[in-house]
Amino acid sequence: MSAPQGWEEIRAEVLRRIDRRDWAPGAIIPTEAELAAEFGCARATVNRALRELAAQGVLERRRKAGTRVATLPVRKATLDIPVTRLEVEGRGQHYDFRLLEASETVPPVPVSSRLGLAPDATLWHLRTLHFADGQPFLYEDRWLNPAVLPDGLPEDMAEVSINEWLVKTVAYTYGDIAFSAANARADDAAHLGVEPGAALFITERTTWAGEAPVTAVRLAYAPGYRLHTVL
Template identity: 50%
Template sequence: MSRAERITWQAVQDQVRQRISQRQWKPGQQIPHEADLAREFGCARATVNRALRGLADAGLLERRRKAGTRVALNPVRRAEFSIPLIREEIEAKGQRFGFRVLRREMRLPPPELQARLQIDGAQPILYLQTLYTADSQPYLFETRWINTLAVPSAAAAEFATLSPNEWLVREVAFDGGDFTFSAIAATAQEARMLGCKIGEGLLVLDRTTRHGADMITSVRLVFHRGYRMHTRI
């Protein structure tokens, strides 16, 4: 005779997830409250709370004080993409990572970027063009602005052994930013850089990172032809 197993919050979560998945509890429907579930599963309310909070974070449940907990109407609405360092992404595929800084100069940023910099007066900042390669094949073409007013040390950085990307990740802190995925047809320059035909559909990721109020860097990544960004839920 084995002594009674302790109920874990994972067990509760699995049970609840299953009931939702099997439509025993239907979308929009209210589920029993924590105290009842705690009694049913034979555990403390805190354990149920932990389980349900996780499911709410995942978007499977909607919870409101006093109103109770109900199954979300449209369950899965999020996809989380891991944005790895380019080096890691390439090396994870067993390929040899490489990069080349093709252009590097102080340049006056375009108006829309000047607005985001929130500096008065037009001042030149660091502008970089870098090509990343996997086994010497073009992988990614990067166009980057670095706010040298917020990160003066960048002006002197070599980017010889460390790519601009990795240099920034290592050297400067940031706490926010935004990402935008879009698609373009390859221009002549992009086609030349990435070794594809003009007009190929290419995936583009625009990213701006901030630290507090300061914009640190704004970068546009143009991926090679056929690049796929994948995730599962």
């Protein structure tokens, strides 16, 4: 194909090739750059199409390992990165937040390792406490890669949370997410107003833009939080 293609058309063409067994189950498909050159479109357009197919379970995407056709396609749950303000307001509650820390420092080794960075890499450390009707709702502990922020952090960090600003302005291509029940750490307990060791719902998420890590964040929700998604 030489004419520019929309991401929906590229998605349909990829599906046709899979259905025809041009790309068999388990096969690694061409790279985004190769497909963009073939289709005559931007790499971001190809990325959008492949992300949609990965979300449907048709493709499997792994950092530095390429994209392959799923051996056993499965239907996957849809998980969006939520804007905490909208999540709280969607519950009919008043939202507020307080930025607790914004510093540029070297992270603990487990964090730099998780992001694939050198142990002495400097990141932004941003801690935010989110409120629902004046009560602690979510304690957010985030490490953010300054290399993906050409214009730096926003000037109005007291007006718009880093969570909301990132979702709206910093694109990511893929990520990983883990959910767990864990005992409250000392900082969790202090900010959420619970006893140390209390059971909390924890989300840990890492996102990437191509080969560059964007952010690693740990979210500790106050007791009673309930996650909802769709199938």
